[in-house]
Amino acid sequence: MTGPTKQEHANAELLAKLDEVLTTVVAPEAEHTDQSGEFPWKSVRALAAGGLGGLLMSRELGGQEMPTVVYAQAVERIAAACGATSTVYMTQMHCAHPIALQGRADQRERWIPRLCSADAIGAIALTEPNAGSDVATMTTVARRAGDSYLINGGKTFISNGDVADVIVLFATVDRSRGKNGITAFLVETTELPGFRAGTPMKKLGQKGASTVELHFDECRIPMTARLGDEGMGYPLLLRSVAKSRISAAAQGVGFAAGAFDATVRYCAEYGLLSSRTREAQDLQFSLAALRSEIFAARAMLHSVCDLVDHRADDPTAEVSMVKLHCTALGVRVSSACAELLGADGDRLDLGVERRLRDAKITEIYDGTNQIQSMLIARDLRLATSH
Ligand SMILES: Cc1cc2nc3c(=O)[nH]c(=O)nc-3n(C[C@H](O)[C@H](O)[C@H](O)COP(=O)(O)OP(=O)(O)OC[C@H]3O[C@@H](n4cnc5c(N)ncnc54)[C@H](O)[C@@H]3O)c2cc1C
Known part of the structure; x- marks a missing residue:
């Protein structure tokens, strides 16, 4: 019989640390989060402070470079403790992941460490009032204007959208191209004229994990905010x-x-x-x-x-x-x-x-x-x- 590998030992240590944070902070907050509908800042920050954010991200970008199975075990345990916290936690990863896959080095270095440490909150915005399952019909447009893009349109049901510092936004650069026009952008929300997030929707469950509409009205973002090439969204x-x-x-x-x-x-x-x-x-x-x-x-x-x-x-x-x-x-x-x-x-x-x-x-x-x-x-x- 061989003992646990170094990776298995690291996985077990991380999950033990997770269980400690869940028992001491996240689970005791769950009922309050559900009843108040307040964003679970305390739980999200406790997970990040325990080094439990960005499990799938590389170590050099502040993550833990864990296999997907450990990430899944973490999400399962967080969900068992507090549903709202699990949604905020995984949305951080859903925002970081496309940046890791298709971001330039400067985009990865600017955002991924902050998403891992929860110093920044992230969101990912695809769904529109008339484009849910069939995202290829999205109508939010990114129009070139000199060295910028002007974004016009709206997204809906966006997790973390009202508290996000950065949003991975999918918009079309040309509606006639269907899915081949879809392009990803990294939208920094601070002091962004023309951008507005709605108030959190009242929901059946996962209360506290905010879900909002996003509005873009002639919202100017630099060309460098594009995530990958046009049409690669x-x-x-x-x-x-x-x-x-x-x-x-x-x-x-x-x-x-x-x-x-x-x-x-x-x-x-x-x-x-x-x-x-x-x-x-x-x-x-x-x-x-x-x-x-x-x-x-x-x-x-x-x-x-x-x-x-x-x-x-x-x-x-x-x-x-x-x-x-x-x-x-x-x-x-x-x-x-x-x-x-x-x-x-x-x-x-x-x-x-x-x-x-x-x-x-x-x-x-x-x-x-x-x-x-x-x-x-x-x-x-x-x-x-x-
Ligand atoms: C709490 C919450 C959080 C969310 N977070 C995010 C987020 O962070 N980012 C984001 O972009 N979106 C988010 N969403 C949106 C979510 O991903 C969409 O609601 C989902 O993709 C379904 O789209 P829809 O609601 O427009 O339904 P529709 O696409 O309008 O579908 C309505 C019904 O028709 C069925 N249907 C549709 N097309 C077909 C087909 N071809 N064949 C068979 N049946 C079909 C569907 O299964 C469904 O039952 C969130 C939603 C909620 C409620």
């Missing part, structure tokens, strides 16, 4: 979603695990795990089935993370399968837990109803689960069942 977007869909899948497992753990604690407190009555045994069997489901989904998630890191060909279908499966699991398991507890499942203080509310939107964002089904179905012509 769509391929960048496709490369970025592999990681963001894994984030959503990890949240699904996290919400399921959070609801399940709360249910097990409740059942233990009332002696229902050791009782041998018929009713208690039915309950125990239901819990056993849910535990197996979470275990299987987690194994699937970890295996897709390994594919993303190590497989050369396109893992789109596998990423879609894990997003579809794990986000549906989050809703199904948290709902089953609420039912098992009877009326107590509706109690705020037990935290099961919060996980159920937090889970629902994971089936919709980062590409709805219908879109994931479409991507998996498209791949059927090429696939075997493994």
Whole structure:
């Protein structure tokens, strides 16, 4: 038997540090964040102060250079503790990732260390009122004007949008070119005339993770703010979603695990795990089935993370399968837990109803689960069942 490798040791150390921050700061704040709808600054800063930001970013840019599976484990655990914090945390990564993929050295050096340390908050803006699933129909335009671009249009449902220092914005330089006109920009929001963020929307769950509209009215940004070449936004977007869909899948497992753990604690407190009555045994069997489901989904998630890191060909279908499966699991398991507890499942203080509310939107964002089904179905012509 060989002992743990250096990488396995580093992974375990990082997750132990994460658990400490979750137990001491993030979990105790979760109910307040949910009830007040306040942005979870304290939790986000505590994670960054613990060196837990930018897990996928390179060390020279302030990250931890961790494999995707460790990032997924981190998102799962943060989601189990506080849904809103997990969304802010992963949005930081969703903003940093395209900069790492397609940014110039000066863009990477300016923003990635600050996103890792949470000295800057980031957002990524694709969705528009009339361009959600089909982003190629976006109408936010970037028009060349001398050595600048003038941005006009609007985005909606943008996570972190009202508090973001930097936004990875996708806009079209030529609507007639469809997806080939889509171009990415790094928009710095401080003192930017013509830019306005709306007030946070009232939502079902993940309250505290702000979701806003963004408005651009003759907003002038320098030519150097472009992220990659004109027309390279769509391929960048496709490369970025592999990681963001894994984030959503990890949240699904996290919400399921959070609801399940709360249910097990409740059942233990009332002696229902050791009782041998018929009713208690039915309950125990239901819990056993849910535990197996979470275990299987987690194994699937970890295996897709390994594919993303190590497989050369396109893992789109596998990423879609894990997003579809794990986000549906989050809703199904948290709902089953609420039912098992009877009326107590509706109690705020037990935290099961919060996980159920937090889970629902994971089936919709980062590409709805219908879109994931479409991507998996498209791949059927090429696939075997493994
Ligand atoms: C809390 C929250 C946070 C978000 N954060 C961000 C963010 O940070 N950045 C960002 O850019 N966006 C963000 N979004 C937007 C999110 O990604 C979109 O809502 C999502 O992509 C779906 O787009 P839509 O709402 O326009 O739905 P639509 O595309 O209008 O779809 C409506 C329905 O039709 C179905 N449908 C659409 N097309 C097809 C098709 N071809 N085949 C079958 N069914 C189809 C969909 O599955 C869905 O059920 C966020 C949304 C929420 C609610």
